[in-house]
Amino acid sequence: xxxxxxxxxxxxxxxxxxxxxxDPPHLCYHPHAETRGLCRLCLVEVDGRLLPACTTQAQEGMxxxxxxxxxxxxxxxxxxxxALTTDLSQAPSLLELLKAHQGRPxxxxxxxxxxxxxxxxxxxxxxLRDYAKCVNCRRCVDACGDGIMxxxxxTLEGKGLMAHPxxxxxxxxxxxxxxFCGNCVQVCPTGALRPLSMEV
Amino acid sequence: xxxxSLLPLLDARLPLSEEKVAEATRLAxxxxxxxxxxxxxxxxxxxxxxxxxLVDDPVARARGFARLLEEADxxxxxxxxxxxxxxxxxVEGEKRYVEWEGRLIPFKEFRxxxxxxxxxxxxxxxxxxxxxxxxxxGGLVFLRRALKNLLAPEAILRAVEEAGLLGRGGAAFPAxxxxxxxxxxxxxxxxxxxxxxxxxxxxxxxxxxxHHPFLVLEGTLLAALAIGASRVFLYVRDELxxxxxxxxxxxxxxxxxxxLPVPTEVFRSGGLYICxxxxxxxxxxxxxxxxxxxxxxxxxxxxxxxxxxxxxxxxTLANLPLILREGPGTWREKEPKLFSITGDVARPGLYELPxxxxxxDALRKAEGExxxxxxxxxxxxxxxxxxxxxxxxxxxxxxxxxxxxIVAFGKEVDLWEVLLGLAEFFREESCGKCFPCPLGxxxxxxxxxxxxxxxxxxxxxGQALKGSLCGLGQSAYWAYQSLLEVEGAx
Numbered sequence: 001x002x003x004x005x006x007x008x009x010x011x012x013x014x015x016x017x018x019x020x021x022x023d024p025p026h027l028c029y030h031p032h033a034e035t036r037g038l039c040r041l042c043l044v045e046v047d048g049r050l051l052p053a054c055t056t057q058a059q060e061g062m063x064x065x066x067x068x069x070x071x072x073x074x075x076x077x078x079x080x081x082x083a084l085t086t087d088l089s090q091a092p093s094l095l096e097l098l099k100a101h102q103g104r105p106x107x108x109x110x111x112x113x114x115x116x117x118x119x120x121x122x123x124x125x126x127x128l129r130d131y132a133k134c135v136n137c138r139r140c141v142d143a144c145g146d147g148i149m150x151x152x153x154x155t156l157e158g159k160g161l162m163a164h165p166x167x168x169x170x171x172x173x174x175x176x177x178x179x180f181c182g183n184c185v186q187v188c189p190t191g192a193l194r195p196l197s198m199e200v
Numbered sequence: 201x202x203x204x205s206l207l208p209l210l211d212a213r214l215p216l217s218e219e220k221v222a223e224a225t226r227l228a229x230x231x232x233x234x235x236x237x238x239x240x241x242x243x244x245x246x247x248x249x250x251x252x253x254l255v256d257d258p259v260a261r262a263r264g265f266a267r268l269l270e271e272a273d274x275x276x277x278x279x280x281x282x283x284x285x286x287x288x289x290x291v292e293g294e295k296r297y298v299e300w301e302g303r304l305i306p307f308k309e310f311r312x313x314x315x316x317x318x319x320x321x322x323x324x325x326x327x328x329x330x331x332x333x334x335x336x337x338g339g340l341v342f343l344r345r346a347l348k349n350l351l352a353p354e355a356i357l358r359a360v361e362e363a364g365l366l367g368r369g370g371a372a373f374p375a376x377x378x379x380x381x382x383x384x385x386x387x388x389x390x391x392x393x394x395x396x397x398x399x400x401x402x403x404x405x406x407x408x409x410x411h412h413p414f415l416v417l418e419g420t421l422l423a424a425l426a427i428g429a430s431r432v433f434l435y436v437r438d439e440l441x442x443x444x445x446x447x448x449x450x451x452x453x454x455x456x457x458x459x460l461p462v463p464t465e466v467f468r469s470g471g472l473y474i475c476x477x478x479x480x481x482x483x484x485x486x487x488x489x490x491x492x493x494x495x496x497x498x499x500x501x502x503x504x505x506x507x508x509x510x511x512x513x514x515x516t517l518a519n520l521p522l523i524l525r526e527g528p529g530t531w532r533e534k535e536p537k538l539f540s541i542t543g544d545v546a547r548p549g550l551y552e553l554p555x556x557x558x559x560x561d562a563l564r565k566a567e568g569e570x571x572x573x574x575x576x577x578x579x580x581x582x583x584x585x586x587x588x589x590x591x592x593x594x595x596x597x598x599x600x601x602x603x604x605x606i607v608a609f610g611k612e613v614d615l616w617e618v619l620l621g622l623a624e625f626f627r628e629e630s631c632g633k634c635f636p637c638p639l640g641x642x643x644x645x646x647x648x649x650x651x652x653x654x655x656x657x658x659x660x661x662g663q664a665l666k667g668s669l670c671g672l673g674q675s676a677y678w679a680y681q682s683l684l685e686v687e688g689a690x
Contacts (some may be wrong), residue, residue, distance in 0.1 A: 027635075037494045039635045040667040050667055055494055070663055074636075077664035081639035107657065109650065113627075113642045136632060145233065152231035156489065157240045159472075161642045163632035166240070168232040169218055 003062040018044060018053035022066045025075060025097050028137040029054040030187050033147040035138045041075055076101040084108055085161065086115045087132045090191025113161050123172035127185050127195050131164045134192035140184035141165050153178035203229050206238055206487030211468060214294055216245055228487055241489045242470045244438065249274045250291050252299070257400050258577055259285035259543050261621035262613040277473070277625065279439055280403035282542040282607065283316050283549055296439070308441035311410040312403060312550075318565070319552025321522055321536045322515070327411040329446060331453040334414035340459065342524040343418050346425050347461055351524075356426035357383065360520065362528035368404075368537070369394055369476070369513030370582070370603045371671070372595040378510055381500035383427040385508025391429040391462075392485070392504060392511045393420050395436040395443070396469045396476040399580035400625060401605030404538035405514035407550050409436065409443035412518070413450040417464070419517035421454075422524070424462045427510055432464040435481055438471035473629035477670050478511040480631065491633040492670035513603075537604055539593070541566040544573060544610035553593070559606070560589040568608050575615060575686050577607040581622045582675035584682035585615060600678070616651055619683050623648045626676040637673025640665040644680060658684060 002011055005022060012021055019026065019042060026042035028035045037052040044053045045065040053066070065071070079098045083105040088094050098105075120130040136156075139147075144154040153176040157166035167176045185193045209224035210216065216239065225235040239245040251273030254260060259282045260268060268286050269275070281287050281298070288299040297304040317323045328334045345351040361376035382389055393416070397405040408416055424432050436444050444466050454460040469475045470484040479493035482504050503509020515538055523531045535555040542548040545568030553562055559578070560570050570589040578586055579602025591599055609615060627641040640661060647661065662677040 037669065038633060040669070041635070043667050052494075073660050073663040074667050077660045078635055078639065078667075081643055081664070082635070085639060085642070108643055109646055109652075111642055111646055135635070136638075145231070152233035155233035155237035155240075157237075158632070159241055159489075160627060160630040160632045161638040163638070166236070168236040169221075170236075 001058065001060040003058055003060065003064060005064045006066055012058050014058075016058045018046075018051075018056045018058060018064060021058065022053055022064065024053050024066050024071075026054055027094070027135065027189055028139065030139050030189075033139045033142040033187055035142045035147070039078075039135075039137060041078060043071065043074060045071065072101065076103050079103045080105040080108060082135055084111055085113065086135055086190070088190065090130075090133055090194065091189065094190065115162070115164070118164075122196075124174055124178075124180065125196065126180050126182070127193055129165075129173075130192050130194065132192075133190050134164050135190055136163055136165075137189060138165070139187040139189065140193055143183040143187045144178075148183050149179070149181055151177045151179055151181075154184065203487070205467075205485060206230060206235060207242075207470065207484060208468070210235075210239070210245060214244065230487060234488065237489050238487065242472065242484075244294075244471055248291050248294075248296075249276070250293075253289050253291060255279050255281055255285060255287050255289060256621060256625070257282050257285050258581075258607045258618050258621060260287075261618045262543060262609055265617060265621070277628070278398070278400035280312070280397060280406040280540075282401050282403065282540065282605075283312070285542070296441075306441075307439060308445055311442050312407050314411055316549035317407055317411065318549055319536070319538070321526075322408070322412075322415070322518055322538060322552050323550070324412050324415070328414055329411075329450075331414060331450070331457060331459075334418075338525070339414055339418060339521065342521055343421055343459060346422060347459065353383065353426045353428065356422055356520070356524070359523050359528050360426075363519075363523045363531050364528075365516065365519055365523065366595050367513055368515035368519075368603060370399065370579075370600075372601070375512065375516055378500055378512070379423065379427050381498075382429075382508045382510040385501065387428065388430040388507055389428055390504045390507055390509045391420065391424045391427065391432045392481065392509055393432070393434040393514060393517060394476060394478060394481060394511050395434055395440070395514045396481060397437055397440075397514070397603070398473045398476050399582065399603050399605060400622070401542060401577065401580045401583075401607045402540050402603045404540055404550055404604060406437075406440060406443065407538075408514055408518055409440060410446060413443075413446050414454075415518050415521060416514055417447070417450055417454060419520035420464070421459075421461060422520045423510065423512060423517055424464075429462055429510065432462050433467045433485065433504075434464070435467045435469055435475075435485065437475075438469045444468065472631075473625070474631045474670075474672060477672065480670070481511065482509065489631070491631045492672075494669070515603075537593070537601075539604045539606055541568070541606045541608070543577075543606075543608035544568065544613070545608050555594045556592045558589065559586070559591045559593060562593060562606060563589070563608060566608075572610055574609050574611050574613055575683075576609065577618065577679065578602070578605070580605040581625050582671065582678065584678050585619075585686045586682065587686055600675075615683055615686070616648065619679055620645070620648045622679050623676075626672065630672065630676075634669035634673065636664050636666075637668040637670075637676065640668070640673065641676050644677065648680065653684060653687075655684070
């Protein structure tokens with residue numbers, strides 16, 4: 001089938017995800033997890049509508065734009081807000097993106113709600129749960145549950161900006177169904193979950 | 201497949217302990233992780249704020265909010281009591297009361313004063329809480345016809361289509377398109393009545409449920425027959441305890457009279473603004489955190505438990521008996537819409553007005569004077585400030601009607617304080633599933649607090665929020681942007 005991407009004709013197979021043929025930044029999408037459509041960084045304009053490239057399949061005659069002024073503003077702003085509220089020091093690729101978008105988080109002033117003050121949780125011998133660095137993409141929750149493992153040792157606590165992963169009954173990980181497979185650590189994009197072997 | 205829903209299992213065990221959560225989890229057949237996510241999400245499982253609480257609605261914000269707050273232990277989200285605002289509620293454990301006329305009235309006994317209603321087609325001349333009373337006033341004719349196979353499902357669908365009925369919950373989507381899509385789906389099919397009215401400034405559904413339950417139920421059952429639904433759920437806002445009891449009594453009366461063709465039950469909502477978003481609503485019914493789903497698939501294809509589901513607003517359904525009685529043509533000539541008009545008007549209340557009525561005429565009905573107003577908040581928190589008093593109140597116009605809330609603000613009102621209330625409301629009610637909404641609504645509160653008027657910054661805030669997953673985030677900046685426009689025009 002044929003569609004137009006940024007004005008150029010393209011020929012692709014039916015069912016192809018727009019994310020496979022375009023290159024917007026993305027954060028929550030992971031090929032091994034079912035999280036998608038959450039971070040909204042990969043939004044593209046399809047026939048004038050904003051749709052996530054990670055959830056939208058190519059269709060005959062579609063007109064897709066990935067680099068409009070509005071999309072650049074949206075991505076820049078989202079990245080700035082993440083940097084404003086979250087410790088991205090272990091997420092070099094996000095910091096690079098922020099730089100590439102000429103992001104200036106400080107133009108928004110300060111925000112009283114912040115994830116930065118959260119204390120790291122050391123409740124197991126293998127990895128750290130450092131939610132000051134968590135953007136709540138839910139990849140870890142999905143990998144632990146429906147996505148990969150099906151052990152359901154992780155869930156979410158709270159709502160809004162301060163929502164973050166936790167364990168059932170807020171128990172230390174060794175007291176949950178966790179099997180320490182490490183999948184959650186593997187899929188974490190911001191270093192909120194990281195092996196203790198990396199800590200000096 | 202359908203499992204016992206977690207929320208009613210938890211509700212039956214309040215106040216919760218770890219053992220009780222574990223028991224509800226076993227009965228629901230879900231992982232403890234899912235149940236814990238639910239317990240740590242909904243306010244009544246986390247623990248309701250206690251004491252004397254000021255209802256933090258746009259009217260209270262215009263009445264010296266800081267001073268009012270000094271006499272309260274905290275705040276409660278808007279409750280459809282704007283016509284009586286400022287008003288307090290009291291929460292003691294699981295028991296909740298409205299402070300009204302010097303008395304504490306339990307939620308399960310408190311109904312909006314009937315005198316607040318002004319209308320004749322959708323609103324009854326007196327509260328109608330008995331079946332015989334409803335029938336004496338001309339009700340049930342079409343439900344009886346449908347039950348005797350004298351009114352075919354297709355005839356109901358055609359009447360709704362010819363009337364051009366648009367959804368009254370705020371999105372104004374053509375009702376017949378959703379109904380036909382569900383009717384085409386494979387059974388079992390469900391009907392869910394969205395009675396989770398939570399948009400600040402609105403109390404139309406609350407009034408209908410509390411004073412006219414049989415009209416709502418007749419419309420609901422006609423829709424259920426039209427789409428071939430095998431079950432009906434009324435998803436009622438958690439705080440509307442009197443409405444829930446009234447509906448349960450009315451359902452029992454209909455059943456006894458042999459007038460309940462489809463099993464119908466009341467479902468207590470999760471108690472959050474986001475629960476009114478149709479897919480979040482379905483998630484909560486399935487025992488999960490009320491978070492919006494990615495669409496497509498839409499509920500008409502995959503709704504409750506993955507089945508084709510019609511989710512329809514209370515007022516939309518209440519119009520069905522009317523459309524059939526008057527005939528779609530006549531109904532359409534003077535399309536009735538309920539407007540909740542409050543704030544700086546002499547007679548705040550619920551007004552049934554024909555669509556197309558000008559904002560000025562609507563305000564004058566409530567004995568408000570446009571010349572004495574600084575602005576009007578139209579549509580609620582997901583609405584706009586405006587001074588366009590000539591604006592004809594109809595759907596798909598320049599301004600959003602939302603569900604029909606009109607809050608008037610006099611010249612002395614500090615609109616930034618009202619806006620701050622809306623901004624804080626959005627921040628508190630954001631579910632946190634996507635990124636733009638929780639981040640943007642938190643940033644917005646700070647911007648409004650410092651009265652940020654930088655056009656670029658406000659524009660960028662809007663551009664990012666527009667990318668949110670659902671309508672909550674997508675509309676969260678409208679009021680802010682519109683206030684700057686109103687200021688610029690003044």
